Amino acid sequence: MPDISGEKFLIPSGFALIMKKDITTILNQHFSQIDKPLVVDLIDETYSVKDYMWDNWFGFALLAFQNLAKKQNVESFVSIGAGPGIDTICAYHAFSGLKMLIGTDIDKVITDVMKRNIECNTKNVQVKVLTGNLYEPLRETGIMNVDAIYENLPNIPEETDTIKLNRAASVYRSRDFSNAAPHSTFLQRYLLESHFIALRLGRKFLSKGGSMILSMGGRVPFDFFSRMVLESGYGYEELVAGFKLQTEPWEVLPAYAEAEKSNEKEFDFYDYEQAIGILDDLGQKPPFTKYDGNLLKELLDKARISAVEAYRRYQQDPNARVGHTVHMIRAIY
C-alpha cells in the first residue's frame, strides 16, 4: 500500500504543537514534476492527514482537479474550509494556468498554518488566505468572478458554540450556516445542508461557466447530488467517484445513526473489507475510480450496511472498518 512517508516530528512553536508531514511520495504518484519535498505543518486544530493516501479527501480532490483541468482553464481557485491547505496546494499543481489561489477557513489558528503551508509550497501565483464563515471573507475582500470553488465542509451540525467542536473534522456550528441561506429541511435530515448552502451561495462568486466542486460522501442515494445541483440552477457533472475508509468513525457514525432514525431511506455505508473484495474481484485497485458513482454504488450493494448497523459494529469493535463512496461533483455555473 502506498503511504505518506517522511519524517514526523513535533516542534513546540508559539501556542501550537506543530507536526511536520512530508507528502511528497504520495503526490509524486500523480505529479512527477514536484521537484522539492512537499512538507506541511499540521496542528491539532487542522484536519488531520491520514497515513494511507486514499483515506484522505485531498487525493480524490487532486484527481477531480486534474480532470477539471482538461475541461476548463482555471486561473483563480478558492477552497472554502481548506484546513491545512493541502487541497489548495493540489489545485496549484493541477491547474497550469493558475494565477490566484485563495484558501479560507473559519478559524484564525487554522488559517495561520494554512498560509504558511500554501506559501511554502507554491511559487509564481498570488496567494490569499482568509479567515471567516463560508463566503464572508470573499465578500469582505471583494473577491468575485472566480473560475473554480472547491468545498470540503463538514456534514454534521452542532448546536453548541464551543470552538473546539467547530474545529473538529466532521462537525460545523449550525448557526454559521443557519443565518447564511434558505434551508432545505429534506437535505438537512440527510446531513447535506452544508454542501447545499455552499452550492446555493457560491454562484455569487463564480465567473460565468465557472465550476463549483462539491466533495460528497456517497452515503445518500446517488440521485440526490444531481437533483441538488440541477435544482440550484447549475449544470451537473461527476468528476470522480471512488471508495474510501470512513475516517473519524467515533464522530461520524453516531451522528449518522441518529439522523437515520428520522429518514425514509437508510444511509449507505459499506463493510470495508467486503467492498474492497468486490472491487478487487473486478480487477480494481485503490482509489477505485474506474466506475461512475451510480454504477460503483450498484456494484457495492452486497456490502451495504445502514448507519445504525455501522455504528453498532463500531461500538462492538472500534477497529471494525466501514467505508463509503466518494463523489467529486462539478456544478457548472
Ligand SMILES: C[S@@+](CC[C@H](N)C(=O)[O-])C[C@H]1O[C@@H](n2cnc3c(N)ncnc32)[C@H](O)[C@@H]1O
Ligand atoms: C473536513 S475539514 C476539510 C479540510 C480540508 N479541505 C482538507 O481536506 O484538509 C472541514 C474544514 O471546514 C472548516 N469549517 C467548518 N465550518 C466552517 C465555516 N462555517 N466556514 C468555513 N470553514 C469552515 C473546518 O474548520 C475544517 O477545516
